[in-house]
Amino acid sequence: MPCGAITYSERTMADKYERMLELLAQTDDWVTASELADDLGVTTRSVRSYVAAAKTAAQPLPIVIASTSGYRLNREAYGEFLDRARTRGDIAGTPQERVHHLVRRLTELDDGIDVFALADTLFVSESTLEADLRKVKTIADTAGASLERAGSRVRLIGTEGSRRRLLSSLLQAESSRGVIDLDALENEFGLTALGAFKAELMQALEADGFFVNEYGVDAVLLHIAIAVDRARRDQHLSDANVHPDPQHVAVVDVLRRLTHEHYGVELNAADLEYLARLLVTRVVAPGNRAAETPAIDPDDRDTVDRIVTQVLDEYSVDFRDDAFMTRFAIHLGNLVARARDNARSRNPLTRSIKSSYPLIFDIAVFIASIVQRERDITVDDDEISYIALHLGSHLERASRREQRVTCSIVCPSYYDLHQILRKKVEEELGDQLTIEYVVTRSDVDPRDLASELVITTVPTGAVREGVVVVQPFLTDDDIDAIRQAASRARRQRRRAGIADELLEYFDERLFFATPPGDDPESIIRGLGAALVEVGAADEAYVEGALERERMSSTAFTETLAVPHAMGLTANRTAIALALCPNPVTWGDARVSVVAFIAFSADGRARFQPLFDQFVNVFAARRDVAGLARDSGDFAGFIANLARLIDES
Structure with missing residues (x-):
C-alpha cells in the first residue's frame, strides 16, 4: 500500500485486491479465477487485474502464487507484506484503514478533529473523508456513542464505556475469521509480551479452581489491552455505581496483580469489575470445588x-x-x-x-x-x-458408544496370546471398537465373519474390506492401522445408510435447473411453492423457513444454502433443489446450489445423518460448481450427485 497521494481509482483497486487477498487467505488450496470472480461479483479479467495490482503493491514480495490450478496465497510473504505496511504506518491506503485511524483519533482527543486538516494529512478528498465519517457514525451508534459536528470539527460524544465498546467493535470487526491477533494488539496499543500475560492469566485462573475456555480468552485480552491503554491516559470507567460481585473477588485480584506487574498501571474498581465480569461470562467456568459453584438464577x-x-x-x-x-x-x-x-x-x-x-x-x-x-x-x-x-x-x-465399530479378532491359540491381544486392543481402542468374537483358529476365512472390522495375526489373501493384519504383540503402527480402518468402517457404514436414502427425497417435480428467483426470499418462495404443490409442506412451513432465514443465514457452506423451517412440521420429508449456474448472493456467501428441505417428524433417526451428509457433499467448491454447471436436467443431476456421494 504505497504512501503519499493516491487517486480515487488507486484506492478502489486497493479495496478490490485486498478483498481478493482476504478470500485467498481463507484456504490453503488453489482458487481459480472463476471462483474468485464469483465471490467478488466481477469478471475473470478483473480478477487478473487485481492479482497484478496486488503483486505490484507488494513488490518485491511474491504474495500471490499463480499456476494452471489458479491462485494461492504465499502466507509467509503475505505476513511480511502486512508487517511492512504496519511498520510504515500506511493509514490512508484503504477505507478500512482510514476508519480505524478516525476511531482512534476520536476516542483519544476530547476536543475532536478538524475534517479539512485531516483530509490533507491523509492525502484524500474531503468528500472521501466525509464518507469514512459516516461509517464511523454507524459503528459509534452501535456502541452507544455519537458524533457531534460543529463546522469542520467533529468530536465523539459518549461515556468511557461507549468509547471502549467502539474500540472493541472496530478491532474485532478487523480480526481475521474472528481470531484476535495478539501481535496486532501489541502494535496497536504499544504493549509487550501479551502472549506471556495471557499464559500467566490462564495459569492463575486455573490455579484458583476455574475451567478456562480458551476460545474466549483473546477477545477478553482485547478489552484488557483497551483498559490498560485508557488507564495510561488516565481515562477510567466511573466508580460511581460499582457494585462488586463477591463471586468476582478471585478474578479481580488476578487482574489487579497482572496488569500492575506487566504494564505498571493501576486499574480502578470499575475497570477491574468490568473485566472480571467479561472473564466470568465469557472465559471461565466454576471448577469442581463446591464453594465456587455459582448460584443459578x-x-x-x-x-x-x-x-x-x-x-x-x-x-x-x-x-x-x-x-x-x-x-x-x-x-x-x-x-x-x-x-x-x-x-x-x-x-x-x-x-x-x-x-x-x-x-x-x-x-x-x-x-x-x-x-x-x-x-x-x-x-x-x-x-x-x-x-x-x-x-x-x-x-x-x-x-460414542453407538459409533463403535464391531470387530472380530483372529489369533490362533498359543498359551494366552489371544487374551493378551484382546486386552491390548481394548486398552488402546476400546472407545472405538466393540469386540464381538475372538477366533483362535488359523483356518478361518475373514469373509465368513460378519463384523465390520477383522483384526488378524494370520496373513490372508482373502479380499475383504476392513481386514487388518497385525503382529501378535501390537506395535504402534498396528494400532494406527486399526484406528484408520475403524475410521473407514464408520465412514462406510454411514455412507451405505445415507447414499440410497438421500436420493429417496428428490423428485423431478422439485428440481430447478435455474433458480426460481434472484434473491434468497424469492428463491425460497419459489421452491416452497413447489413443495406445497406436491403436498410435502404447507404455506406455514414456507413462512417458517423465511423466519428461520432471517434469524441466521442458511448458507451452511460457501456454495450451498439449505433453507428450512426450525421444526419438523412438514407433511413429509422432501427436497426442492435449484442449481445456480451464476452464483446467488446468500448472506455472506455466494451459493451455487439452494436446497429447500421440508422436514417431517417421521423418521427422526434419519434426520441428522441425512442433513449432515447432504451438507458435507457440497463442501468442495469445485465439485459444486461442476454440479451446477454440468447438470442440465434431473437425470444428469442425480447421476452427478451419486458420483459425488460415492467420492466424498
Missing part, C-alpha cells in the same frame, strides 16, 4: 427446562440431563449478560461449526430464537455457535 433454569422440552418435541433430541442443564443454565445467564452489555463474544469456530454440524447448529438457532423472544435480546451467529458447542459436546458423549 431460577429464571435461567426455568428457561432451560422449557428449551429442553421444546427441543425434544420439535427435533426428537433429548437433552434431559441434569449436568447438561446445569451447565447450560450458567451459560444462558452469561449469554444474556453479554447481550445486555452489548459485549459481543466472537467465536473463531462459527464457520466450521455451521458447515460441519448443521443439525446441531440448527437446534442452536431454534434455542436462540426462544431466548431472544423471552429475554428481549439479540443472539448473533457467534453466540449461536457457543450454544452449538454445548449441544455438540453433550451429544458426542452420548453417541
Whole structure:
C-alpha cells in the first residue's frame, strides 16, 4: 500500500485486491479465477487485474502464487507484506484503514478533529473523508456513542464505556475469521509480551479452581489491552455505581496483580469489575470445588427446562440431563449478560461449526430464537455457535458408544496370546471398537465373519474390506492401522445408510435447473411453492423457513444454502433443489446450489445423518460448481450427485 497521494481509482483497486487477498487467505488450496470472480461479483479479467495490482503493491514480495490450478496465497510473504505496511504506518491506503485511524483519533482527543486538516494529512478528498465519517457514525451508534459536528470539527460524544465498546467493535470487526491477533494488539496499543500475560492469566485462573475456555480468552485480552491503554491516559470507567460481585473477588485480584506487574498501571474498581465480569461470562467456568459453584438464577433454569422440552418435541433430541442443564443454565445467564452489555463474544469456530454440524447448529438457532423472544435480546451467529458447542459436546458423549465399530479378532491359540491381544486392543481402542468374537483358529476365512472390522495375526489373501493384519504383540503402527480402518468402517457404514436414502427425497417435480428467483426470499418462495404443490409442506412451513432465514443465514457452506423451517412440521420429508449456474448472493456467501428441505417428524433417526451428509457433499467448491454447471436436467443431476456421494 504505497504512501503519499493516491487517486480515487488507486484506492478502489486497493479495496478490490485486498478483498481478493482476504478470500485467498481463507484456504490453503488453489482458487481459480472463476471462483474468485464469483465471490467478488466481477469478471475473470478483473480478477487478473487485481492479482497484478496486488503483486505490484507488494513488490518485491511474491504474495500471490499463480499456476494452471489458479491462485494461492504465499502466507509467509503475505505476513511480511502486512508487517511492512504496519511498520510504515500506511493509514490512508484503504477505507478500512482510514476508519480505524478516525476511531482512534476520536476516542483519544476530547476536543475532536478538524475534517479539512485531516483530509490533507491523509492525502484524500474531503468528500472521501466525509464518507469514512459516516461509517464511523454507524459503528459509534452501535456502541452507544455519537458524533457531534460543529463546522469542520467533529468530536465523539459518549461515556468511557461507549468509547471502549467502539474500540472493541472496530478491532474485532478487523480480526481475521474472528481470531484476535495478539501481535496486532501489541502494535496497536504499544504493549509487550501479551502472549506471556495471557499464559500467566490462564495459569492463575486455573490455579484458583476455574475451567478456562480458551476460545474466549483473546477477545477478553482485547478489552484488557483497551483498559490498560485508557488507564495510561488516565481515562477510567466511573466508580460511581460499582457494585462488586463477591463471586468476582478471585478474578479481580488476578487482574489487579497482572496488569500492575506487566504494564505498571493501576486499574480502578470499575475497570477491574468490568473485566472480571467479561472473564466470568465469557472465559471461565466454576471448577469442581463446591464453594465456587455459582448460584443459578431460577429464571435461567426455568428457561432451560422449557428449551429442553421444546427441543425434544420439535427435533426428537433429548437433552434431559441434569449436568447438561446445569451447565447450560450458567451459560444462558452469561449469554444474556453479554447481550445486555452489548459485549459481543466472537467465536473463531462459527464457520466450521455451521458447515460441519448443521443439525446441531440448527437446534442452536431454534434455542436462540426462544431466548431472544423471552429475554428481549439479540443472539448473533457467534453466540449461536457457543450454544452449538454445548449441544455438540453433550451429544458426542452420548453417541460414542453407538459409533463403535464391531470387530472380530483372529489369533490362533498359543498359551494366552489371544487374551493378551484382546486386552491390548481394548486398552488402546476400546472407545472405538466393540469386540464381538475372538477366533483362535488359523483356518478361518475373514469373509465368513460378519463384523465390520477383522483384526488378524494370520496373513490372508482373502479380499475383504476392513481386514487388518497385525503382529501378535501390537506395535504402534498396528494400532494406527486399526484406528484408520475403524475410521473407514464408520465412514462406510454411514455412507451405505445415507447414499440410497438421500436420493429417496428428490423428485423431478422439485428440481430447478435455474433458480426460481434472484434473491434468497424469492428463491425460497419459489421452491416452497413447489413443495406445497406436491403436498410435502404447507404455506406455514414456507413462512417458517423465511423466519428461520432471517434469524441466521442458511448458507451452511460457501456454495450451498439449505433453507428450512426450525421444526419438523412438514407433511413429509422432501427436497426442492435449484442449481445456480451464476452464483446467488446468500448472506455472506455466494451459493451455487439452494436446497429447500421440508422436514417431517417421521423418521427422526434419519434426520441428522441425512442433513449432515447432504451438507458435507457440497463442501468442495469445485465439485459444486461442476454440479451446477454440468447438470442440465434431473437425470444428469442425480447421476452427478451419486458420483459425488460415492467420492466424498
